[in-house]
Amino acid sequence: MPWRCGLMAERILNCDVAVIGAGPAGLSAAVAAASQGARVVIVDAQPVAGGQIWRNDVRLGAPAPALVLRDKVNVAGVTLLSRHEVVAASGKQLLLNGDSGATTLGYGALVLATGARELLLPFPGWTLPGVTGAGGAQALAKQGAPMRGRRVLVAGSGPLLLATAHTLKRHGAEVLGIHEQATRQQVHAFATALWRWPAKVLQAVQLRTALAGVAYHCDSHVLRVFGDERVQAVELQRGAHRETIDCDQLACGFGLVPNIELGQLLSCGLRAEGRHHAIAVDEYQRSSVADVFAAGETCGIGGVDCATVEGTIAGLVAANAPEAARQHFHRRQRARHFAALLRTHFALGDAVRQLADADTLVCRCEDVRFSDLAGMHDARQIKLKTRCGMGPCQGRICGPALAEIADLPRPGLRPPVFPVPLNVLAALHTTTPTDSSSGVMK
Ligand SMILES: Cc1cc2nc3c(=O)[nH]c(=O)nc-3n(C[C@H](O)[C@H](O)[C@H](O)COP(=O)(O)OP(=O)(O)OC[C@H]3O[C@@H](n4cnc5c(N)ncnc54)[C@H](O)[C@@H]3O)c2cc1C
Incomplete structure (x- = not known):
């Protein structure tokens, strides 16, 4: 049963199009909506726009595509609220938790571009210090965590393992090997199908070249981590054999899961994606709720190209330009084919x-x-x-x-979707539909 709430923050902002998430999907949506003359506000929890793939690197700066989109956002006059998290929703209003406390953001149309997070599967020792997700290790390195000289093992599944190994190596880590759970046949079939996406082939070749000397093992997965205070060694199942490797860190990610919480709060329809869910959208990126759109990995794991084009389509339609949006359908179809290829070949065993x-x-x-x-x-x-x-x-x-x-379904969700300080909580009154007279927190 969905929770209902009322919002009473002192600071109130209004806009035509609100975009939640400043990754590739959100930035593209904001630029597209602003190009149609809409007043756009984009909200992101992170201090710097760019999302996961274009996360700012304290040593190496932001990648070129992120800089280009950020410039476009500035030129288009979009208001960017960094370090603000959307924690609740009511009617056409969102409650934001930011540095200066609670803000209510009113919108005409809303684009959810909240991305995805890593899937972490539990194994003995996975909570020891030194064990992180693959993307998590990448994020730590980019945010300045010391990596020089650390012996890191990268494991799990999918192309993110290569990107992670590359980032860690650039930050001075000694990458001991990449352990992919998919079989050699699966990975080979993926590589042979890649010719239809020449840019991806080039990217893969560049990554492998940069990772020369780092072994890539298929059909290999973590069994357990050994260590007293922190990780000291990892036991792996490599085909029919077991092997234990000493290391200082394990970066282990088994793929991504869409961040659907805001969609759930707004009662958007969901669709199954494997054992998880994504926000269901139509060809115009419209969710089942009027004036609420979704783009990027919140509506399915698809990679950066998919996120960017879906963001553009959602932003255009949210600003009442569906005809302009149609011109991007072909590009989206191509990007989604690539996403399907990834899903098939890196399916978890x-x-x-x-x-x-x-x-x-x-x-x-x-x-x-x-x-x-x-x-x-x-x-x-x-x-x-x-x-x-x-x-x-x-x-x-x-x-x-x-x-x-x-095989357990996820339990329901209630606001606030992130922990908040009391002054922000005070701006939120929740009631269940069956108890609408009560303004009391449950
Ligand atoms: C940890 C991690 C690392 C990754 N690294 C790579 C990589 O190196 N290479 C690659 O090709 N792909 C990578 N990916 C995949 C990548 O997510 C996508 O290719 C692409 O970034 C998706 O874009 P997006 O805009 O849909 O979402 P994201 O880039 O994830 O952006 C979503 C944004 O929404 C914000 N957000 C979410 N919820 C809220 C909220 N309630 N309030 C305010 N803000 C919110 C987040 O802070 C985030 O900035 C990574 C994924 C993860 C999870």
Whole structure:
């Protein structure tokens, strides 16, 4: 049952088109909407626009495509609210938590471009310091975490492993190897199908050249991590053999999961994507809710090209220019074909879903072990009995993991979607549809 809420922040902003997320999809949407004369506000939790792929690198700066789009956003007169998180929604208003407290943002049309996060699957030792997601390790390096001389093992699945290894190497890490769970046949089939996307072939060749000397192992996955205070070694299943490798860090990601929480809050229709969900959109990137659009990885994992073109289409339609949007349909179709190729060839094998043992923590916020869930099959029951999913991540990590390893549906969601300070909470009054007279937080 959806939660309803009222917003009462002192600071109020209004715009024609609000865009949530300043990654490739959101920046493209903002530029497209502004090109049609709309007053646009773009909101992002991060200090610098660019999203995940174009995250600012404290040493190397921002990549060229991000700089170009950021310039366009400035020239178009778009208002960018960095370090602001959307935490709740009511009617055509959003509640933002930012440096200066709570803000209410009113909009005519809304584009959700909230991207994706990493899928982390639990295995013995995965909560030890020194173990991160693959993209997480990349983000840490870009934000200035010391990498020089660190012996890092990269594992999991998908092309993000190569991008991560490249970033870590550029920051001075010694990358000990890349361990891809997909089989050699799967990876080979992916590589042979790539000829239809010459730019991707070039990118792959450049990455492999930059990673000369770093071995890429297929059919290889993590079994467990050893270490007392932090990671000291990783045991891997490599084909039929087991191998233990000493290292200082493990960067391990099993793919991405769409960030759908804002769509859920707004009651947007969802569609299944594997064992997870994405916001369902039509050919104009319209969600099932009037005046709410979605673009980029919140509506399915598709990569940067898909995100950019979907953002452009959503921004144009949100600013009442559907004809202009149609001109981008062909480019989107091509980008989505590439995304489908990735999904097929890097689909997770069953072995990586069976890594957790009875003692493995499945909810690291609330210290819930896999054995604590024995006999429970209902997400709500699990939440009530074990507090699984009730910590600071609000189920963002354990929810998708349990969907993968135990086939458990994600529990429902209620605002605020991120932890907020009390002064922001004070601007939010939640009620259930069956209890609309009460303005009391539950
Ligand atoms: C950790 C990580 C690293 C990645 N690295 C690479 C890479 O190196 N190469 C590559 O090809 N692909 C990479 N990807 C895939 C990448 O996400 C996509 O290719 C592309 O960035 C998707 O663009 P997007 O605009 O849909 O989402 P994103 O780029 O993820 O942008 C979404 C933005 O929304 C913001 N946001 C989300 N929720 C809220 C909220 N409630 N309030 C305010 N702001 C919000 C986030 O801060 C983020 O900036 C990575 C993905 C992840 C998760």
